[in-house]
Each structure stands twice: as structure tokens, then as C-alpha cells.
Amino acid sequence: MSNTVEKWGIFELTLSGPSEGNPFLDINLNARFRYKNKEVFVEGFYDGNGTYKVRFMPDSEGEWSFVTSSNCSRLNGIEGKFICIPPSKNNHGPVRVVNTYHFAYEDGTPYYPIGTTCYAWIHQGEDLERQTLETLKKSPFNKLRMCIFPKHYEFNKNEPVYYPFEGSIEKGWDFTRFNIAFFKHLEQRIKDLQELNIEADLILFHPYDRWGFSNMGQEADDRYLRYIIARLSAFRNVWWSLANEYDIMKSKTLLDWERFAQIIVENDPYQHLRSIHNCRNIYDFTKPWVTHCSIQRVDWYKTAENTDLWREMYKKPVVIDECAYEGNIHRGWGSITAEEMVRRFWEGYVRGGYVGHGETYIHPEDILWWSKGGKLYGKSPERIAFLRKIIEEGPPYGINPIKMDTDIPCGGIENKYYIFYLGFNQPVYRIFRMPSGIKFKVDIIDTWNMTTEEVPGIFEGTFRIDLPGRPYIAIRMKAIEG
Amino acid sequence: MSNTVEKWGIFELTLSGPSEGNPFLDINLNARFRYKNKEVFVEGFYDGNGTYKVRFMPDSEGEWSFVTSSNCSRLNGIEGKFICIPPSKNNHGPVRVVNTYHFAYEDGTPYYPIGTTCYAWIHQGEDLERQTLETLKKSPFNKLRMCIFPKHYEFNKNEPVYYPFEGSIEKGWDFTRFNIAFFKHLEQRIKDLQELNIEADLILFHPYDRWGFSNMGQEADDRYLRYIIARLSAFRNVWWSLANEYDIMKSKTLLDWERFAQIIVENDPYQHLRSIHNCRNIYDFTKPWVTHCSIQRVDWYKTAENTDLWREMYKKPVVIDECAYEGNIHRGWGSITAEEMVRRFWEGYVRGGYVGHGETYIHPEDILWWSKGGKLYGKSPERIAFLRKIIEEGPPYGINPIKMDTDIPCGGIENKYYIFYLGFNQPVYRIFRMPSGIKFKVDIIDTWNMTTEEVPGIFEGTFRIDLPGRPYIAIRMKAIEG
Known part of the structure; x- marks a missing residue:
């Protein structure tokens, strides 16, 4: 029934009001939602054709009431109630930061960001957008970086289906009037992602x-x-990325970015995750409004290997949203091998962070995943799926770097769980010096060939493990309980 | 005839003197060599059994004369002459620094250091030492890093054949009495290397x-x-490396290293190349006595990619003597793949420096090349030979980094010669923006498969070059003369 809404679902109030003049400028509408002693203030928005909406994401089960206020009497003082019921199976709420460096859904379910990038996928038309969703469905990815505005860049010269404002290329845009069709379409795509459990x-x-x-x-x-x-913050799977490559946007200053951040902090009632992505210069992620680091590698060679350093610098989760892309285009950032991509994912993981994917293989119709979506052609996604399985088998809220050796990285939870990653090294054995008095089971993980093999026996103290002598090997050690 | 010596060969004066007491401490002997207005002062040494020697490397053709001086009358005031004749075919003199960042033999022949490492090879006995020389003969290497003292380390537990001092493990060593057999053997090995044109x-x-x-x-x-x-500086192929890993020698201070440097500067009449090799902290290579940087990588991931930075810092040739070793032992520094080794060589080369090789594959008798010599088993040496050919085909005194793109390195000589290196990138094409008005021939070099293929046509200005879409590709462009 319509006056029940699941927890972290969307309650939507639809009202009729004036359509003359410019409702976007002339009319303000908001609502106060109440649950016991809790009050949440939410802005509404004009949805075209004399329709006004207020969207709200309740986070407590039980009865909620609301009352609107508006400078338009037809929209003012409208009251109502609804019942917030338990969330459905795949609804765990919005993603939050936990344990300083990691993430979980609001219901406590661990969330490990395994991101990919399709900057302009929502501007490609129904067929390709459906294909992108089909591809995502079969992929390991649970976060998608995507632009709201259309994109103009090499391999990206097509016009979008929808524009965000009224107007046209010929006549220009009326920045005071939003194009409702654009935003309805955007919302549909956010919902589509939500159904796939993708942020x-x-x-x-x-x-x-x-x-x-x-x-x-x-x-x-x-x-x-x-x-x-006003339109989007009620969607539980929304994250705010203030910019892609803020530092090459000539028309914006640091004051603009800080003002934008304040607007989001003050107006998003749910405090969705917030960050800002760099080109050459990493933003000052110590700013209180930044919930997590969203990094583009700042060095062509050493990328995810800096994860532990960035953790120390910013004391926030480190998400390397662009470590370069698997592909073969003419750019350094768009032509790394699958091997190098997977290596960066593992380097980031064992250092207590999260690396993101993107793909840029030349395509006869210029349909490159990183921008338009479509299909994936590379060899890294299935290895990333394998890594995701390893991560999910690991400790619930992620791992932290542990200094075990000077020459290879290790992450885990002290005394309980360790995962060493050998990268481009190919030793035929290693000596491990584990904390004494703890018994371990040891697995050899071939991160490229996607195999996990338990080493027979139980290990303790200092011991030698024979290894296959190939690159891209990880060694996992789990303490035996009791 | 015995009183002719080729230029940069060795004139050796042998004298008889006292053998009683401790001649190493009691007797001093030196000689003044004269050529026209030039005078060179050289220390002699005791060679055991009442024999004293003065060695001298003449650098000018024509008549030289000498006179000895000593606190022992039998060795004092001895005069003589010899004729310095032109050098033989493969004798180009000692290696010198040229053009700030590069090397040449004293006769002007370019020298590009393609080094390898066999720390303790001279302490392994005749059979293995002969095998090492045989291997070197077929290898691309023209510089060998080697310790004078024997080495104690993992995979290196055997006793040396000769000890540098009189005494024994049981009775201890008399540091005031050198073991002549040790030094004669060392000299033989230096001569053996010289015959192979190896520094x-x-x-x-x-x-x-x-x-x-x-x-x-x-x-x-x-x-x-x-x-x-006194014994070795007359050998034209000698370089002085004050230390391997000076910074982990607890018994030495920075003052010791500086004093050693002064002793060498003051006593080596020929000013052979001088450097000092680090473990974790690079030495201050701005010190005037340092002729070139001898670097051990200070980061596990970014090694030869720092070459251009180090050039700027030190304004001296950059030789990365240890970028890690191809092999499969249990250490990070001793288990990189051949691909990674070759990649580091190329990164160093296009950035205007020189990378060194070493090999550490597990061996049933612990004969690892990096320490004992023997045979090479890896896949990098033949690729390094291929690179050496490319280097030798290039501009005579090496190349310097040229900032052409932000995402891939390029080295060369402005307007004449360019070599781009793609490393782990695998683009199917690149756009090149070359200085206008210059016509280029373009070669695609597969650095791993060791092929060079000329792209048909002549190129000018901004142009596209199709590429194989594999990693480890270099693109060479030579300006067409006239």
C-alpha cells in the first residue's frame, strides 16, 4: 500500500501547483519529516507540468509524519503520515565509512568498493545503456563513476539524448530551467544501478x-x-563526487569547490559519501567534508603502492578511482595491460585501500567502456571478480597494512589474518616470520590464474613456504581459532 | 722489447730489496715518471720474497724516464727510460666522464656501461672462475661489479681460495702483511676482464x-x-667503488668514507672513476670526488624511472648498479622477472642513464651469478644485448631525456634522434608531435622480442604511428640528414 515505505527506500510526495512563470525560481517547497524525537528537513523540487515533489529516505522503521512549507499557499502546510517497514533483502541502506579506512552499508553489512568508470554512459541512448546494465550485471563491480553532464572528449563526440537544461545548442541554454526528461532519465539509471546493488x-x-x-x-x-x-539524495546508492579532475577546470577555484561542499553538507539530509577527484594534484582530503579519498594516480609508475601512505596522510578510506585503464588507446592512462591493472588492484587491497577499474580498448564505433559503457573486452574484470571473492572471504570490514617484510606488502588483521602480495616478483619460496604461538593455515593464491591452493599442514612461528615461481602470487594465512 | 709499453698499458719496474722485518711497514718506495714537462708521482709496493715493484700507466706516446726514491738505499735513486708506443686495437684507455652524464674511453671511443654483478666471483676457485669468464665473453656486459674481500651471506658460505692478509681463520689475520698470492690472483682476474673489454x-x-x-x-x-x-691503479680498466652498501657498515662513519675518498684522490695518479653504492640511503653524490652515481634502487616499484631526477640532482652520470636482480630467490631484490629487468634497463636508458644487471636463480649448488658467477640462466641478458646494440647504433655519447609527452619517457638528441619507450603500455597507436621542419625515419622496436621494423615512409610534424598493441615497445626516430 502506498503509505508504507521500506527503510532506506523512497517516500515520494507529489503535489500540484502553479506552472506559470518560472517555478524553478519562483517557488520554494520543503518538508519536515518527524519520527519520534527525530526531525529531518528536506527540500522539494519542481518536476514540470505543475507537479511538485518531495522525496525522503526514512532510516527508522515505524510511523513518520511530515508537513510541507512553501511560499505558494497551494503547497504549504500539507501534512501526512506513512509507515516505514523493514528493508527488502538487498537493501542495506546507504554506504558509510567504518573503522576509519573502510566502508559498510548502514545496516552493518560490509561494503568493499570494487568500482569501474563509465563517464558518459547515461548519454548514449536506450540500447547501449541497456547493454551497459547487462554487462554490469555480470561484472564484479559494485560502484560506478558516472558524470551527470554529457562529456566532450576524444572518442566522445556524440550528442547526448537529453540535455540538463531547457534550450538547444542553436539557441543556447536556460540555466534557470531544468530539463525534467533529463533528470527522470538520470533517476531511472540510478534506480537501475540500485537494482544491481551498484553505488x-x-x-x-x-x-x-x-x-x-x-x-x-x-x-x-x-x-x-x-x-x-533535492531530486537525488533520497536514493540510497548515491555518492557525491564534486568533480572529475577539479584541478583542470579553469572556471572554478578552490573557493567554489569548498562552497559546493558546504551546499551538499547543508542540504543532503542523509550525508551521502562525498569526495572530489583530481587530475594532477590530489585535493586536500583532510577537509572535514571529505568522507573518503577519491584519487587519480599522480605518478605513472607508482600508483596503488602509495595506498598506505595516503591512508596515513588523510586518515580516511583510500579509493584509487583512476589507477589508469586497461586498454590500448594512444594515452598512457588508457593503455595498461590487464596484468598491470590486476597488479594495481592487489597492491591497493593489501595496503588497506580500494582500486577502481576502467577499460579503453579501441572500438570500431568508438564505444569505449570508460566513457560510453557497452561491453567489456579486457582480461582484468574476471580477475577482479576473483579478488572480490577473496576480499569477501576476508575479515568483515577490510584489512589494514601490516609491516611484516620490507620487500613485499602485507595486509590483514594482526594475529588473525594476513595476506602477502608478491606482484612482479617470482620467488620459488619465501620465509615468513609470523607472531609466535599462533597456528596458521596457509593458502597460495595465483591472482592471475585465479586459483587458491591450501598448503598442506599447519604453520607456526618462522617457516618456509614453497611457491610456484611465477609473478602475481599472493599468500593468505588464517589463524586457526581456539 | 721490454722497454716499450703501449699507451695505457702497464710499465712495471721490478727491484730487489730487503725481505727481513716487515717490508710492508718498513720500506717505502715510489717513483717519479717524466714525459716532456709532465711528471707523475707513483707509489710502489712490496710483492713478497724481497721483490719490490712500481707500476705505471703512461698516457702519452714517446719517451718516458723515471727515478725511484726510497728509505732503503738499494731501492733509491734508480733511473730508467722506456718508450710508450701506440695502443693496441682494443685498448682505448681508461673510462672517463663526458658530456656531464655519459662516458667515453680516454681515446674518445664511446663507452656505455652495461654492467652486471658477481660480487665474490674471484673467491670461487679456478674452474668456476674460468666458467664465469667464458659466460662473460658471450654476454653483453662490459662492466663487472666485484668485491675485493670475500663475501659472507646467504648462498655464500664457502671459504675463499685466497685471503687478503697473512694468517688464518684459526690464528687470526696480520693486517700489516698482505697475502701476495691473493693480490696476484686478483690482478690476473682484472687482466682477464681487460682482455674481454670489461671494466x-x-x-x-x-x-x-x-x-x-x-x-x-x-x-x-x-x-x-x-x-x-699502488698495485692496481695502473690497470686501465679499474673503477673504484668505495663500498657496497656503505650505509649498513656499522664500523664506518661518513668521515671514514670521505677519508677513503681523499686517499684515492691523492694516490691514484690516473683518477679512475670513483663512486660509492648505497643500501637504503643514496650517498651525497654532489661531493666533488664522486665521478658518477652508483645507485641501488631506494624504492621497490619506481627504480630506473627516477634516472632523470637523479641526473638533475647530481649533475653526474647515473648508473643504477642494482635495480634488483632477475631471479627467483626469496628476496624482493632477487626475484624480479626478466620482463621487469629489461623494462628497467630501457627506462634508465631513455632517461639518459645506465642500469645494471644481476641474476639470482636458485641453483642446486648455490652457484648464483650475482655472487659466485658461473652460468647465466635468465632471459634478460640477450635482451640487454639487443638494447646494447640499439644504444651503440645511437648518438655517440649517449642520449638525454627530452620532454615530449607527459605519459611516456623519451630520450635522444634534440632535432636529431628520439627514442620513446612504452614500458607496460600496449597502445595500438600513438600521436607524435615532432619539431616541425625535420623529416624523420621511424622504427618500431620490440624490446622483448628483439625486433626492429622500419615504418614505411618519411614523417614530419604531427603524425600517427600504428603500433603492435603489445607491451615493451620502443619507437625510434632518426632525422634524415641534409
């Missing part, structure tokens, strides 16, 4: 633009942000 | 010791250095 890491601004959306001016930027928050 | 990069001190040679005290250290210089 939508929404990029709010980016520099790759020929339409003027990267340079609308402060007033239009801020209005756009408020509108986005 | 002997002699490591004077090192920490891997169970005999006490790393901790003899200041007086014995300095006497040992003087003796080494």
Missing part, C-alpha cells in the same frame, strides 16, 4: 564540455547543485 | 663479512687502500 558515484562537475555546463557561473552552479540534491 | 668496478669495502675485513680499524683500512692503489 552511483555521481560526478557533479567535469571539464570535458562543449555545451557550457562546466562554466555556468556561480548562481547557476549552486542552483543546479540544490536541484540535484 | 672492473672494484668494491673496496663491504659489510658481508665473517673474517673481520669489514672492521680492521682506521690504520689497517688506510694501509689496505694505499696498497690496492
Whole structure:
């Protein structure tokens, strides 16, 4: 029945109001939601054709009431109630930071970001967008970096199906009037991702633009942000990425980014995860509004190997959203091998962070996954799926780097769980010096060939483990309980 | 005839003198060599059994004269002459620094160091030492890092054939009496290398010791250095490496290393190349006595990629003598793949430096090349030979880094010669933006499969080159003359 809403689902109030003038500018609407002593203040939005909406994501089961307020009397003082019921099976709530460096859904279920990137996938039309969703469904990915605005860049010259504002290329854009069709479509895609248990890491601004959306001016930027928050923040799988490559957006200053962050902090009632992605210079992630690091590698060679350093610097989860892409285009960032991609994923994982994927293989119709979605052609996704399985078999809220050797990285939980990663090293054995008095079972993991083999026996103290003498091997040790 | 010596050959004066007492301490002997207005002062040494020698490497063709001086009247005031004749075919003189970052033999022939490491090869007995020389003969290497003292370390537990001092393990060593057999054998090995056109990069001190040679005290250290210089500096293929891993030799301070450097600067009449090799902390290579950087990688991931940075820091040739070793032992530094080794060689080369090789494959009798010599089993040496050919085909005194792209390194000589290296990138094409008005021939070099293929046509300005889409590709461009 319509006045029940599942926990972390969306309660949507639809109202009729004026359509004359410019409702986007003229009418304000908000609502106060109450649950026992708790009160949440939510902004509504104009949804075209005289329709106004208020969306709300309840986080407590039981009865909620609300009352609207508006400068338009038809929309003001409207009251109502609904019952928040338990969440359905795959609904674990929004993702939060836990244990300083890791993530979990709000219900406590661990969440390990295994991200990929399809910057402009929602601007490609129904057929390709469906194909992207099909591909994602079979993939290991549970987070998707995606731009709200269309993208202009090499391999990305097509016009989008929808534009975010009313107007046209010929006549120009009216930044005071949002294009409702654009936002309904965007919401559908966020819902589609939610059904696949994929977090939508929404990029709010980016520099790759020929339409003027990267340079609308402060007033239009801020209005756009408020509108986005009013429409989208009730979706539990939304993350806010202020920018892709903030540092090459010439029309924005650090003050702009900080103002945007404040607008989000003040207007998103649910405090979804927030970050900002760099090109050359990592943002100051010590800023209180930043929930996690969203890093583009700043060195061509040493990428995920810096994870533990960044953890120490920022004391926040480290997500390396761009470590370069598996592919074969003419750019250094878009032509690493699958081997190198998988190696970076593992380096990031054992150092207590999370690495993201992207793919840029040349395509006869320029359908490159990193931008348009479509199909995946590379060899890394199945290895990333294998890693995801290993991660999920590990300690519930992720692992932290443990200094065991100077020459290879190790992550885990002290005395309980250790995972060593050998990368491009190919030793035929290693000596391990484990904490004494603890018995371990040892597995040899071939991260490339995707095999896990238990070493017969139980190990304690200092011992030697024979290894296959190939690169890309990990060694996992689990303490035997009791 | 005996009173002719080829240029950069060795003139050796042998004298009879006292053998009673301790001639090493009691007798001093030196000689002044004269050529026209030039005078060179050289120390002699005691060679056992009442024999004294003065060795001298003339660097000018024509008549030289000499006169000895000694505190022993039998050795004092001895005069003589010899004729210095042109050098033989493979004798190009000692190696010198040219063009700040590169090397050449004294006669102007370019020298590109392609080094390898066999730390303790001279302590393995005739059979294995002969085998090492046979292997070197067929190898691309023209520089060998080797310790004077024997080595105690894992895979290195055997006693040496000769000890540098009189005495024994049981009775202890007399640091005031050198073991002549040891030094004659060492000299033979330096001569053997010279015949193979291999520079002997002699490591004077090192920490891997169970005999006490790393901790003899200041007086014995300095006497040992003087003796080494008197005996060996007339060999044109000698380089002085003050230490392997100076920074983990607990018994030596920075003052010791600086004093050793001064002793060498003051006593080596020929000013052979001088450096000092680190473990964790690179030595201050801005010191005037340092002729070139001899680096052990200070990061497990980014090694030769720092070459251009080190060039800028030190303004001297950068030789990365240890970038890790191809092999499969249990250490990170001793288990990189051949692919990674070759990649590091190329990264160093295109950035205007030189990378060194070593090999550490497990062996049933613990004969690992890096320490004992013997045979090479790896896949990198033939690729290094291929690189050596590429280097030798290039500009005569090496190349310097040229900033052409931000994402891949390039080295060359501006407007004349460019070599781009793609490393682990696998693009199917690249766009090149070359200086306008210059016509280029373009070769695609597969550094792993060792092929060079000319791209048909002549290229100018900005152009696209199709590539094989595999890793480890280099692109060479040569300007067409006239």
C-alpha cells in the first residue's frame, strides 16, 4: 500500500501547483519529516507540468509524519503520515565509512568498493545503456563513476539524448530551467544501478564540455547543485563526487569547490559519501567534508603502492578511482595491460585501500567502456571478480597494512589474518616470520590464474613456504581459532 | 722489447730489496715518471720474497724516464727510460666522464656501461672462475661489479681460495702483511676482464663479512687502500667503488668514507672513476670526488624511472648498479622477472642513464651469478644485448631525456634522434608531435622480442604511428640528414 515505505527506500510526495512563470525560481517547497524525537528537513523540487515533489529516505522503521512549507499557499502546510517497514533483502541502506579506512552499508553489512568508470554512459541512448546494465550485471563491480553532464572528449563526440537544461545548442541554454526528461532519465539509471546493488558515484562537475555546463557561473552552479540534491539524495546508492579532475577546470577555484561542499553538507539530509577527484594534484582530503579519498594516480609508475601512505596522510578510506585503464588507446592512462591493472588492484587491497577499474580498448564505433559503457573486452574484470571473492572471504570490514617484510606488502588483521602480495616478483619460496604461538593455515593464491591452493599442514612461528615461481602470487594465512 | 709499453698499458719496474722485518711497514718506495714537462708521482709496493715493484700507466706516446726514491738505499735513486708506443686495437684507455652524464674511453671511443654483478666471483676457485669468464665473453656486459674481500651471506658460505692478509681463520689475520698470492690472483682476474673489454668496478669495502675485513680499524683500512692503489691503479680498466652498501657498515662513519675518498684522490695518479653504492640511503653524490652515481634502487616499484631526477640532482652520470636482480630467490631484490629487468634497463636508458644487471636463480649448488658467477640462466641478458646494440647504433655519447609527452619517457638528441619507450603500455597507436621542419625515419622496436621494423615512409610534424598493441615497445626516430 502506498503509505508504507521500506527503510532506506523512497517516500515520494507529489503535489500540484502553479506552472506559470518560472517555478524553478519562483517557488520554494520543503518538508519536515518527524519520527519520534527525530526531525529531518528536506527540500522539494519542481518536476514540470505543475507537479511538485518531495522525496525522503526514512532510516527508522515505524510511523513518520511530515508537513510541507512553501511560499505558494497551494503547497504549504500539507501534512501526512506513512509507515516505514523493514528493508527488502538487498537493501542495506546507504554506504558509510567504518573503522576509519573502510566502508559498510548502514545496516552493518560490509561494503568493499570494487568500482569501474563509465563517464558518459547515461548519454548514449536506450540500447547501449541497456547493454551497459547487462554487462554490469555480470561484472564484479559494485560502484560506478558516472558524470551527470554529457562529456566532450576524444572518442566522445556524440550528442547526448537529453540535455540538463531547457534550450538547444542553436539557441543556447536556460540555466534557470531544468530539463525534467533529463533528470527522470538520470533517476531511472540510478534506480537501475540500485537494482544491481551498484553505488552511483555521481560526478557533479567535469571539464570535458562543449555545451557550457562546466562554466555556468556561480548562481547557476549552486542552483543546479540544490536541484540535484533535492531530486537525488533520497536514493540510497548515491555518492557525491564534486568533480572529475577539479584541478583542470579553469572556471572554478578552490573557493567554489569548498562552497559546493558546504551546499551538499547543508542540504543532503542523509550525508551521502562525498569526495572530489583530481587530475594532477590530489585535493586536500583532510577537509572535514571529505568522507573518503577519491584519487587519480599522480605518478605513472607508482600508483596503488602509495595506498598506505595516503591512508596515513588523510586518515580516511583510500579509493584509487583512476589507477589508469586497461586498454590500448594512444594515452598512457588508457593503455595498461590487464596484468598491470590486476597488479594495481592487489597492491591497493593489501595496503588497506580500494582500486577502481576502467577499460579503453579501441572500438570500431568508438564505444569505449570508460566513457560510453557497452561491453567489456579486457582480461582484468574476471580477475577482479576473483579478488572480490577473496576480499569477501576476508575479515568483515577490510584489512589494514601490516609491516611484516620490507620487500613485499602485507595486509590483514594482526594475529588473525594476513595476506602477502608478491606482484612482479617470482620467488620459488619465501620465509615468513609470523607472531609466535599462533597456528596458521596457509593458502597460495595465483591472482592471475585465479586459483587458491591450501598448503598442506599447519604453520607456526618462522617457516618456509614453497611457491610456484611465477609473478602475481599472493599468500593468505588464517589463524586457526581456539 | 721490454722497454716499450703501449699507451695505457702497464710499465712495471721490478727491484730487489730487503725481505727481513716487515717490508710492508718498513720500506717505502715510489717513483717519479717524466714525459716532456709532465711528471707523475707513483707509489710502489712490496710483492713478497724481497721483490719490490712500481707500476705505471703512461698516457702519452714517446719517451718516458723515471727515478725511484726510497728509505732503503738499494731501492733509491734508480733511473730508467722506456718508450710508450701506440695502443693496441682494443685498448682505448681508461673510462672517463663526458658530456656531464655519459662516458667515453680516454681515446674518445664511446663507452656505455652495461654492467652486471658477481660480487665474490674471484673467491670461487679456478674452474668456476674460468666458467664465469667464458659466460662473460658471450654476454653483453662490459662492466663487472666485484668485491675485493670475500663475501659472507646467504648462498655464500664457502671459504675463499685466497685471503687478503697473512694468517688464518684459526690464528687470526696480520693486517700489516698482505697475502701476495691473493693480490696476484686478483690482478690476473682484472687482466682477464681487460682482455674481454670489461671494466672492473672494484668494491673496496663491504659489510658481508665473517673474517673481520669489514672492521680492521682506521690504520689497517688506510694501509689496505694505499696498497690496492699502488698495485692496481695502473690497470686501465679499474673503477673504484668505495663500498657496497656503505650505509649498513656499522664500523664506518661518513668521515671514514670521505677519508677513503681523499686517499684515492691523492694516490691514484690516473683518477679512475670513483663512486660509492648505497643500501637504503643514496650517498651525497654532489661531493666533488664522486665521478658518477652508483645507485641501488631506494624504492621497490619506481627504480630506473627516477634516472632523470637523479641526473638533475647530481649533475653526474647515473648508473643504477642494482635495480634488483632477475631471479627467483626469496628476496624482493632477487626475484624480479626478466620482463621487469629489461623494462628497467630501457627506462634508465631513455632517461639518459645506465642500469645494471644481476641474476639470482636458485641453483642446486648455490652457484648464483650475482655472487659466485658461473652460468647465466635468465632471459634478460640477450635482451640487454639487443638494447646494447640499439644504444651503440645511437648518438655517440649517449642520449638525454627530452620532454615530449607527459605519459611516456623519451630520450635522444634534440632535432636529431628520439627514442620513446612504452614500458607496460600496449597502445595500438600513438600521436607524435615532432619539431616541425625535420623529416624523420621511424622504427618500431620490440624490446622483448628483439625486433626492429622500419615504418614505411618519411614523417614530419604531427603524425600517427600504428603500433603492435603489445607491451615493451620502443619507437625510434632518426632525422634524415641534409
